[in-house]
Amino acid sequence: MTPLIDMAFLLIVFFVLVSQVTSAEMVDLSLPHPTSGAAKQPDGSERIVVNVIPATDGGAAGYRLGKREFTADTAGLQQLVAAIAQAMKGQPSVDVNIRADRATAYSWVRPAMNAVADALTVSGIDRARARVRLVVLGGVASE
Amino acid sequence: MNNAGSQVQHANAPGEARQALSALNALAAALPEARIGRRPRRGWRAPRRLRGTSLGAAISTNMTPMIDVVFQLLVFFIATTHYATDERVIAMDLSRRIAVTAPSGASTEVAAPPLKPLDPFAMNDEALHLSVGVDGVIVAGAPLRRTFTPAELRAVLASELRGSAHPNGMFQPGFPVVIAPADNAPWEIAVEVLDAAVAAGFRNVGFEPRATVLGNAP
Numbered sequence: 335m336t337p338l339i340d341m342a343f344l345l346i347v348f349f350v351l352v353s354q355v356t357s358a359e360m361v362d363l364s365l366p367h368p369t370s371g372a373a374k375q376p377d378g379s380e381r382i383v384v385n386v387i388p389a390t391d392g393g394a395a396g397y398r399l400g401k402r403e404f405t406a407d408t409a410g411l412q413q414l415v416a417a418i419a420q421a422m423k424g425q426p427s428v429d430v431n432i433r434a435d436r437a438t439a440y441s442w443v444r445p446a447m448n449a450v451a452d453a454l455t456v457s458g459i460d461r462a463r464a465r466v467r468l469v470v471l472g473g474v475a476s477e
Numbered sequence: 478m479n480n481a482g483s484q485v486q487h488a489n490a491p492g493e494a495r496q497a498l499s500a501l502n503a504l505a506a507a508l509p510e511a512r513i514g515r516r517p518r519r520g521w522r523a524p525r526r527l528r529g530t531s532l533g534a535a536i537s538t539n540m541t542p543m544i545d546v547v548f549q550l551l552v553f554f555i556a557t558t559h560y561a562t563d564e565r566v567i568a569m570d571l572s573r574r575i576a577v578t579a580p581s582g583a584s585t586e587v588a589a590p591p592l593k594p595l596d597p598f599a600m601n602d603e604a605l606h607l608s609v610g611v612d613g614v615i616v617a618g619a620p621l622r623r624t625f626t627p628a629e630l631r632a633v634l635a636s637e638l639r640g641s642a643h644p645n646g647m648f649q650p651g652f653p654v655v656i657a658p659a660d661n662a663p664w665e666i667a668v669e670v671l672d673a674a675v676a677a678g679f680r681n682v683g684f685e686p687r688a689t690v691l692g693n694a695p
Contacts, residue, residue: 339543346547353554353558369627374565374567440661444684466569
């Protein structure tokens, strides 16, 4: 009986930790699902995930980097730029994943892309060393 | 009558007393060893008549409810953890905000027949400009100058790309494609157009250069 209980506890601890990590990185979104497969499987390289938190009317309720949330206004975006620059510090090359809901208006996603570019400028990183990656759903769309 | 009844009671009493006494004796024999929370002596076993009863099993903890709860928690966390297994990425180079993802079947340049020289008058624009409306209608700038649906755009871009399949195509794969979604165009449509251009074989696809200053919220 004891080994069984040991295994069950180990599994519980594993899933508790994993679900904390993933929920910090992944806001629950319905990602865009493009028709053709131009999108690639992400490689395992170091990455920063910026989420655009959707609001009900196609706007954005804010931006999220890791566990930190930023308001969708000028002050919040400046903090986001600083946070991205901080996260990039000391990493040789970084990919920034941008996750946005499919219904979010483009004008709310654009600041997130601009923030990445600004973070590079702020921290003086060569732009060739960083890339923005747009996160979409894989597989063939049903439509 | 009364007298006889009391005699019967008196006659019964000694038997009951004997039974109760023997039960107490049994308890007294069992209790000092079976008290919960007290470490049993090495090699202690419950008295034979108490084995299998609650008194005999009082030393061991009942594990079943705990295991039930543990398994409930396990199932809950397994079921609620979702991974990003079905997520894909479209990479964009930040230096010029262009997509650097080559199409998966990137054989357009391998063993291509000699291409005709490009008509200099056809390329009077430095980039193919695609304006995307809220409803998904795409207005292509020069040199295409047409409106498309995303599905049409996909086909037209593929057929206009110069390569082994289309030697008379209008565009080289490196020709820049600039996508300018309307402010309130859904992100899904913007990504769909970007995906169409990248899938057609263009390697220089990106969103329009910034229209806003640093931290300028919409």
